[in-house]
Amino acid sequence: MENTGTIRxxxxxxxxxxxxxxxxEKALDTRTLRSKSGCITFxxxxxxxxxxxxxxxxxxxxxxxxxxxxxxxxxxxxxxxxLEASFLAIYGELPSEAELTKFRTEVQTHxxxxxxxxxxxxxxxxxxxxxxxxxxxxxxxxxxxxEMSSNDREQDLAHFDETAALLISKVRTIAAMTYRQxxxxxxxxxxxxxxxxxxxxxxxxxxxYNLYSDTSGAAAALDLFLLLHADHEQNCSTSTVRMVASGxxxxxxxVSAGVCALWGPSHGGANMAVIKMLEDIHASGDDGxxxxxxxxxxxxxxxxxxxxxxxxxxxxxxILGISSEAVLEGLGIDDPLLDIAKHLEKAALEDEYFVQxxxxxxxxxxxxxxxxxxxxxxxxxxxMFAIGRMPGWIANWKEIAENPKSRIHRPRQIYTGSTIRDxxxxxxR
Ligand code: SDX
Numbered sequence: 474m475e476n477t478g479t480i481r482x483x484x485x486x487x488x489x490x491x492x493x494x495x496x497x498e499k500a501l502d503t504r505t506l507r508s509k510s511g512c513i514t515f516x517x518x519x520x521x522x523x524x525x526x527x528x529x530x531x532x533x534x535x536x537x538x539x540x541x542x543x544x545x546x547x548x549x550x551x552x553x554x555x556l557e558a559s560f561l562a563i564y565g566e567l568p569s570e571a572e573l574t575k576f577r578t579e580v581q582t583h584x585x586x587x588x589x590x591x592x593x594x595x596x597x598x599x600x601x602x603x604x605x606x607x608x609x610x611x612x613x614x615x616x617x618x619x620e621m622s623s624n625d626r627e628q629d630l631a632h633f634d635e636t637a638a639l640l641i642s643k644v645r646t647i648a649a650m651t652y653r654q655x656x657x658x659x660x661x662x663x664x665x666x667x668x669x670x671x672x673x674x675x676x677x678x679x680x681x682y683n684l685y686s687d688t689s690g691a692a693a694a695l696d697l698f699l700l701l702h703a704d705h706e707q708n709c710s711t712s713t714v715r716m717v718a719s720g721x722x723x724x725x726x727x728v729s730a731g732v733c734a735l736w737g738p739s740h741g742g743a744n745m746a747v748i749k750m751l752e753d754i755h756a757s758g759d760d761g762x763x764x765x766x767x768x769x770x771x772x773x774x775x776x777x778x779x780x781x782x783x784x785x786x787x788x789x790x791x792i793l794g795i796s797s798e799a800v801l802e803g804l805g806i807d808d809p810l811l812d813i814a815k816h817l818e819k820a821a822l823e824d825e826y827f828v829q830x831x832x833x834x835x836x837x838x839x840x841x842x843x844x845x846x847x848x849x850x851x852x853x854x855x856x857m858f859a860i861g862r863m864p865g866w867i868a869n870w871k872e873i874a875e876n877p878k879s880r881i882h883r884p885r886q887i888y889t890g891s892t893i894r895d896x897x898x899x900x901x902r
Contacts, residue, residue: 513885529868530706537785550792555699559864562704579638584663587617594654603651603856608732610647615725622723637867648856649676670696691847694800701789702861710735714866718873719882731866741858747777748841751810761817769826777838784831797843
């Protein structure tokens with residue numbers, strides 16, 4: 474294939490270079506299209522548009538491939554931990570033992586929240602959505618670390634390593650404190666002797682008279698859940714983080730915006746919607762067959778199914794399906810929702826409507842069953858997704874911040890409103 478492409482507009486040809494990625498993906502570099510032709514491209518939803526060059530994550534949606542810095546997600550799930558995978562996503566290499574110990578110590582050091590922020594929680598109504606609280610608290614966090622949230626790019630980068638560890642640590646603490654505040658329970662301070670996921674479960678569920686004890690492997694399952702959510706190239710929330718970062722905003726503001734983007738039911742909110750869908754099906758006495766029919770008739774959406782990029786099985790869903798079954802078995806829980814989920818999956822994978830549209834289970838399909846088995850309340854599910862995605866958001870912010878040629882993201886549009894007209898006085902309207 475030539476390394477240029479031609480666009481013909483009317484009777485004129487315009488030639489553009491072709492960019493090729495390390496995995497053979499090709500893009501027509503149309504950065505000079507408007508200056509050369511006066512024309513722009515139109516790609517609502519950006520399904521055919523690359524917004525950046527990135528080295529962090531590679532997805533082949535047709536083949537169901539997901540790799541972080543070249544490492545297949547299946548190998549990371551098998552051999553790594555959330556913190557190790559976070560280091561890989563952010564810094565580009567698996568850490569040495571000394572590097573991982575240093576990173577883990579930095580994360581442990583930053584586990585607590587400034588007591589001034591405790592009052593912020595009290596300002597929210599008890600039924601405030603945890604994602605609203607998380608986004609607000611992450612942005613507020615920057616106010617306590619002005620040296621890391623200066624919006625002076627050089628200064629913010631000089632503090633990057635500490636800011637990254639601090640956010641990975643405190644997003645977990647903020648989530649646990651949100652839960653405790655909404656339950657009317659006293660906050661549980663972090664226990665530096667516990668690893669990342671277990672410390673979160675400790676801060677969520679320990680009581681003075683009964684400290685959390687991980688007897689069922691829940692911490693390992695949660696660590697795997699978080700690892701599987703670590704990054705996913707230019708999804709809606711990560712692209713939002715890059716959009717905000719492109720204007721020069723600090724990391725706190727950028728990830729706070731990422732939380733808002735993740736909240737929607739088409740994106741990270743889907744894991745909550747999956748559980749609600751399964752509970753509704755269970756309550757109706759349906760085994761899922763009626764629901765499948767409704768989805769085919771456009772009356773319902775099979776939440777946790779379908780993906781803009783994966784036109785094959787989401788590899789994370791496969792791993793989460795196995796892990797959720799193992800956790801339920803370890804806890805001795807016989808959850809009817811798992812049976813319904815497996816029935817839905819089987820029925821959909823055999824049904825022409827889903828096969829023709831290449832709709833497969835995505836990361837959200839089984840994750841809710843796993844989180845529910847661990848004891849996480851449904852309204853916190855998307856917060857758990859945000860905790861997992863934090864390293865990916867940080868890694869993408871770093872790529873923007875470290876690129877001296879990075880430009881502010883400012884898409885064009887096609888105007889379809891009223892053409893010019895004169896002002897109409899009130900008595901003539
Ligand atoms: C995540 O981008 C990422 O990487 C995201 C993510 C990450 O890690 O960051 O992977 C996490 O967000 C996973 C997706 C979670 N969302 C859901 O599970 C919600 C349910 N899924 C759909 O809303 C939908 O599949 C999307 C939003 C995920 C993808 O939407 P697209 O690519 O815009 O596809 P589409 O809506 O244009 O659908 C194409 C066709 C349509 O039918 P027709 O118009 O051709 O007749 O497929 C149908 C849709 O109606 N369809 C579904 C369906 N998803 C698409 N029909 C029933 N159930 C579904 N879930």
